[in-house]
Amino acid sequence: MGMLDGKVAIVTGAGHGIGRGHAMELAKNGASVVVNDVGGSVSGEGVGRDADLTVNIIKDRGGEATANYADVSDPGQSEEMIAQAVEDFGRLDILVNNAGIVRDGSIFNMSVEDFDAVIRVHLRGTWLPCKAAGIHWRAINKESGSKVNGRIINTISGAGLTGNFGQSNYAPAKAAIASLTLTLSLEMYKMGVTVNAVGPAAATRITATMPNAPAVVEADDVGEDEWNRMDPSVSSPLVAWLASDEADHVTGQIIRAVGENIILMKGWEDGPTIDNGEKRWDATRLGQQLATDVFSTKAPGLRY
C-alpha cells in the first residue's frame, strides 16, 4: 500500500530537476501523476517535450503518468492542465507548483523583460494553477457538501526569504509565493484544501547558472539507496508527506528541505516595539529612542 494510492497529482515544471524528483516520488508512493513542463530553456525560451522524459521514467518504474506541455503562466493552458488530470485519471487531489526560470543580474543591468518574465513564470505561474484547481475543488465541495481533501504545495526559495544579490526578479517572486501560500491557506482551508510551500536546494539547471556551481544532477541518476545532498529529489519525501492524508492538519507553512535538514520557517513577527502613549511621534526625536530601544537590541544593517 502506498501512502498516495488512488490520488491524482499534477507537478508543474517536472521535465527536469526538482519537479522530476517530486513526480517520481509521488508516483512511487502510489499517485497517478500529470507531468507538466513547457520544455523551454532555463531562462524560459522555447518549448519542448521534456515532460515525456519524466513520464517514461515513471512508467518504466511501474508508475502511472501522462505528459502535459502547458505554459503555466498562460490562463487557458493552466485551466486545461487541471482539466487534463480529471480527463486522464478521473480526479485531482494534489497540485505541486514547481515550474521556474532564472534571469539573474544586478538591478542596474536587468531588463524590464527579464524582470517580467521571471515574475510571470513563478508568481503568475503559481497563482493560475492554484486558481483553476481552487475553482475545480470548490465546485465539488459545493455539490457534495463534503471537504475535498485537496493539497497545494508551492515552491519558494531561500532567496525569497532573505534576499539574494542579482535576483531582484526571482527573490521577490519567491517571497510573493510565500505570501500567496499564506493567503490561499486561509481561503481554501474551509473546503478541505491545505496550502503549503517547500524550499528545496539541489544541483539543477537553475543553480548551474551561478558561478562555481556543482554539476547538474537529475533525480533518476541517483540510486535509491545513494545519498547525494544535492539530489533534486531531496525535498520530495516532504512533498509526498504534505500531499498525504497524514498532513491534513498542516497548512500555511513554509518549510525548507536542504540536504538532511527539514526546517520550519518562521515568518515575520513583531520585534522590539516602542510606544509613545497617545501622542504623535516627533521625527526629530524619534531617532534617539529608536537608537536606544530598537536598533540597539537588534541591529539590522548589512549581512555581508
Ligand SMILES: NC(=O)c1ccc[n+]([C@@H]2O[C@H](COP(=O)([O-])OP(=O)(O)OC[C@H]3O[C@@H](n4cnc5c(N)ncnc54)[C@H](O)[C@@H]3O)[C@@H](O)[C@H]2O)c1
Ligand atoms: N535548484 C535549487 O537549488 C532551487 C532552490 C530553491 C528553489 N528552487 C525552485 O525549484 C523549482 C524547480 O527548479 P529546478 O532547480 O529544478 O530547475 P529546472 O530548470 O531543472 O526545472 C524547472 C522546470 O520548470 C520548467 N518551466 C519553466 N517555465 C515553465 C512554464 N512557464 N510552464 C511550465 N514549465 C515551466 C522548465 O522547463 C524546467 O523543466 C523552481 O521553482 C526553482 O525556483 C530551486
